[in-house]
Amino acid sequence: MISITLPDRSIRQFEQPVTVAEVAASVGPGLSKAALAGKVDGKLVDTSDVISTDADLAIITDKDAEGLEVIRHSTAHLLAYAVKELFPDAQVTIGPVIESGFYYDFSYKRPFTPVDLVEIEKKMAELAKKDEQVKRKIMPRDQAVAYFKGIGETYKAEIISSIPQGEDVSLYSEGAFTDLCRGPHVPSTGKLKVFKLLKLAGAYWRGDARNEMLQRIYGTAWTKKEDQEQYLHMLAEAEKRDHRKLGKQLDLFHMQDEAPGMVFWHPKGWVIWQQVEQYMRRVYQDNGYQEIRCPQILARSLWEKSGHWENYKDNMFTTESEKHEYAIKPMNCPGHILVFNSDLRSYRDLPLRYGEFGSCHRNEPSGALHGIMRVRGFVQDDGHVFCTEDQIKSECVDFNRLALAVYGDFGFKEIAIKIALRPEKRIGSNETWERAENALREALNACGANWSELPGEGAFYGPKIEYHMKDSIGRSWQCGTMQVDFSTPGRLGASYIDEHSVRQTPVMLHRAIIGSFERFIGILIENHAASMPLWLAPVQVVAMDITEHQADYAKDVVAGLKAAGIRAESDLRNEKISYKIREHSVQKVPYLLLLGDKEMHAKTVTARVRDGKGGGENLPPMTLDDFILHLKSEIAAKRAS
């Protein structure tokens, strides 16, 4: 007798081993039909899985998150099935589930085209409609290798070869197509109803650039048609927030062939930049940093000492003069160490904090460039803290608190924090690493932050915290960072005198909150859909006359605003007020002043608000002084209007 406990704690008993599907059927025909998979004692299995001992069982349907996962995974297999039907000599490799969809990598003699994509999707729908059973089969590893070699699937054979010898592997078959897979899968292809192939891409076999490039097909799959439509709509909306598009529309910056990966900042974009920079300058001043400025170009000998010449030469722009070689700095730390080294330092000076708005150039691979998010010339809010090992933790606590406060001021809510831990190749003792990693953890704990850890992803010289933010379509970009460095100060001869008159090497903390101004402003634009909070808006107020009778009054109002430090402009063009409103609304100006005879005679202003609760509506008429107070309080609070 086998007892199966369902999620509602009810118990069903069976004389002999039963499949998940049979249990579902015993509950009712509705559940039987809806069952996609089962969860036996917390483990996801096929509906064909046989339960032979007492167990907890949940039937997974498309109402469960796991159900959607299973659907996506099975849709990836359906894709491979369809490709094999249409292109029998294509080879299959892997096809995992990813956020909101799946992909599958193929090897084929010619590139797939967008037309192929349409055909493949059609074939998928056809195969799904046939509602073919998806069958699981267990096979010894070696037999599976031979099987896939036999049918010409060399990639699959290679994958299985890396599974330890003696283990069994599971194969799934639907129609004539068999694939290696851990599973679970939907019981039959008819369960796959809502899917769409999205794009073609290249991808290296096993993620290694030395390997052959495969063809990757991305797709999405959902349980309900409406869900998919909503997702596609969301993607389309997100594309409208693309910083490249908005940067052009709002005349913030441009890029051109003559300077790939470098940005031409236009007046309005530069206002945003300056607001960010001036804000960050206060952050330096208020938190014990001294701002410095170092040369752009430094001698090859320095980069040889720091190790960059050996390891990162390909990414550096170099130049020469009178037979001396130089590199345009790819980072600011060596310069900061030279400033540190310019005087004799005592332990009493530590922690010593330098900050720079440091312009860096890195010769990034052309394929890595992306709008202003990944560029070749950029400016960092780069700071270095020279301290003792004992001071690492408190510096990290302070930094993390500061970074989160700064992100809050810019209106960011979702920040993913990660700690990159010791890599295989590293310097420094395990105890030192242990202390440094724990210092980072404790620092984040002290701020009540959540984080994930990336084992092996740290720099060779020390562990680091990374602060990631998402762009409009969900790609994650690293902005801030806090890195512990046990190596570079020693390499470049930094030292201080400790309390026993002994020369010691300081620890260096590399830290940035903004990361790169270019990337940060790109993310800012996308996150706010270019409706910048008042304190950052390039133009904060546009005053417009309704007819030319109020032109002088409008000029006076703008003069008053400018005198109060508000970024105000006038629009006295001979156009209808609705035309002007539309134009400046499209330009995302936070406040529009409508000045007609009414306002002119009463000596008031009528302000149309861009966003917030009263978006598109007017503030009550008020004097210019009151309006300025209103603006100033909003600017001080760094709120959106």
Add this chain to the structure above:
RNA sequence: GCCCGCAUAGCUCAGGGGUAGAGCAACCGCCUUGUAAGCGGUAGGUCGUCAGUUCGAAUCCGACUGUGGGCACCA
């Protein structure tokens, strides 16, 4: 760097082997206007660059540059 796609007026885009088209913007007029596009007119392009095929190329082929989506990379 690798795979695939794209490059036409200031912007957004249509067209497509017989030497270019729209809307918006610009410019000139008319209109004097109260909460998201008033009307009329004018001007504007070696169709990314370089080579090739062709009687003829913006169109087809190739290379290059830039760019988009991915992959790899991101010290």
